[in-house]
Each structure stands twice: as C-alpha cells, then as structure tokens.
Amino acid sequence: MSSENNYIEVNKESWNSRVESHLKSxxxxxxxxxxxxxxxxxxxxxxxxxxxxxxxxxxxxxFGQDTISLARLGATVTGVDLSDKAIDGANKLAKExxxxxxxxxxxxxxxxxxxxxxxxxxxxxxxxxxxLPDLDKWAKLISDFLKPNGKLVFVExxxxxxxxxxxxxxxxYNYFNSGAIIETEEGTxxxxxxxxxxxxxxWNHNMGEVINSLIKNGLExxxxxxxxxxxxxCFNNTIEFEPKKxxxxxxxxxIPMVYSILATxx
Numbered sequence: 001m002s003s004e005n006n007y008i009e010v011n012k013e014s015w016n017s018r019v020e021s022h023l024k025s026x027x028x029x030x031x032x033x034x035x036x037x038x039x040x041x042x043x044x045x046x047x048x049x050x051x052x053x054x055x056x057x058x059x060x061x062x063f064g065q066d067t068i069s070l071a072r073l074g075a076t077v078t079g080v081d082l083s084d085k086a087i088d089g090a091n092k093l094a095k096e097x098x099x100x101x102x103x104x105x106x107x108x109x110x111x112x113x114x115x116x117x118x119x120x121x122x123x124x125x126x127x128x129x130x131x132l133p134d135l136d137k138w139a140k141l142i143s144d145f146l147k148p149n150g151k152l153v154f155v156e157x158x159x160x161x162x163x164x165x166x167x168x169x170x171x172x173y174n175y176f177n178s179g180a181i182i183e184t185e186e187g188t189x190x191x192x193x194x195x196x197x198x199x200x201x202x203w204n205h206n207m208g209e210v211i212n213s214l215i216k217n218g219l220e221x222x223x224x225x226x227x228x229x230x231x232x233x234c235f236n237n238t239i240e241f242e243p244k245k246x247x248x249x250x251x252x253x254x255i256p257m258v259y260s261i262l263a264t265x266x
Contacts, residue, residue, distance in 0.1 A: 004180035027190035064090025
C-alpha cells in the first residue's frame with residue numbers, strides 16, 4: 001500500500017495510465033477539438049473575459065486542451081502538469097492544431113525551479129486541488145507567479161461533492177481535510193470501461209481552507225459563485241438536464257457541484 005510520502009510518484013503513474021484512454025474518449029471529444037471547438041465552459045469563460053494579449057499560467061493542465069483553447073483566444077499560455085505522458089500529448093496536440101503554447105512537466109510545487117516569469121492570469125480548474133496536500137503552498141505559488149493586480153481564475157468541483165460515496169447514496173468522507181485519502185479504482189472518469197486499474201492519493205479541501213489560503217497569500221476575493229450542476233459528466237447516476245449541464249439524478253438541484261473564485265493579487 002502506498003504511503004502519502006510518495007504521493008507524487010503514485011499520482012504521476014496514475015495520470016500517466018489515464019492519458020491514452022482520455023485522448024480516445026468521447027469525454028474529451030478530441031475530434032471536435034481538432035475542428036476548432038473550445039474545451040472551456042461558460043463558467044470560466046465569463047470569469048476570464050477577453051484574454052487577447054494576456055499572459056496566462058495554466059496549472060495542472062493535463063494534455064493541454066484548455067491551455068490550447070486559451071491560446072486560440074489570443075493569450076500567451078504556459079501549461080504545467082505532473083504527467084510526462086500528458087505533457088507529450090499536449091505538445092503533440094498544439095502542433096497538430098498549429099497553436100503556440102508552452103508546456104512544462106513538473107510537480108507544481110516545484111514550478112519555481114522551472115519557470116521565472118510573472119503572469120496576468122493564473123488559471124486552474126475542475127479536479128485540480130484534490131491532488132495537492134498543502135493549499136497554503138499552492139496559494140503562495142499563485143501569488144508569486146502573478147503580476148501586481150494579476151488575477152486568479154479558479155473553478156473547482158465543490159467540496160460537498162467529495163463527501164459522498166461513488167453512487168451519491170450516502171456521506172462517506174469528511175467535508176474537512178482529515179489527511180490523505182488513498183484509493184484504487186477500475187477505469188477512469190472519462191471512460192469507465194477503460195482496462196486500467198489506478199491507485200491514487202488525494203485530499204479533501206473545504207471552502208474555508210481554500211479561501212483562507214488565498215487571503216493569507218495576498219489575494220483579494222472579487223467573487224465566489226456556486227453552481228448546482230457540473231459541466232462534465234464525470235460522476236455516477238447523472239442526468240443531463242440542459243446541454244452540457246449534469247446533476248446527480250436523485251439529488252436534482254439540491255447540492256452545489258462546482259464553485260468558482262475570481263481573486264486579484266493586491
């Protein structure tokens with residue numbers, strides 16, 4: 001069994017195992033993306049506003065679809081991810097669609113050793129922070145990479161979602177961060193039938209932990225919004241009640257599923 005001390009190794013392997021099935025999955029709709037579809041959702045697009053000519057640091061970028069989507073909107077973008085297979089995929093994808101974007105493969109806590117630049121915007125989204133044990137360190141990193149008055153655009157699955165068991169039948173996990181959660185699963189959220197078994201280590205971060213880490217590191221909150229749907233069909237027992245809006249069938253609109261934060265570096 002893994003110990004949380006080697007979480008970087010375990011999670012890197014876990015994400016490396018996912019890349020191939022993710023690239024082929026309907027979930028990531030590579031075919032549509034190659035034709036010019038954006039992978040960004042209305043939630044983050046509204047917060048980002050016009051990014052033309054802006055420099056953006058995209059943390060935990062997976063194989064780069066959102067990074068490339070931002071570049072297609074006229075931004076100069078650098079994507080960072082732990083998985084070398086994901087970063088290989090990102091570089092190939094950028095080449096294939098003829099879009100300029102830079103990619104760095106490293107653990108994000110180690111990013112200051114790989115990048116020395118300040119950005120207009122730091123962007124990170126959907127399922128990013130559960131992989132990070134220390135949010136204070138995360139928020140400091142964001143603050144350090146932002147120019148004065150630079151913005152953080154952050155969209156994440158709501159911590160209430162992570163309290164439930166996989167079928168959303170009962171509360172199975174602590175809302176508060178009670179330490180590392182070590183899990184094993186068959187398949188992956190983008191393709192449940194994928195012939196892979198994954199082990200991974202993650203952490204639940206409640207809203208107070210997220211917000212206080214940002215405030216403590218010199219970021220001023222401009223908005224906090226909560227949404228009663230997910231733009232991704234990545235959970236069990238979902239229903240699509242409007243195009244690209246999913247809820248847990250038996251919970252309807254009763255729980256928050258996603259939240260967004262816009263913050264400015266003071």
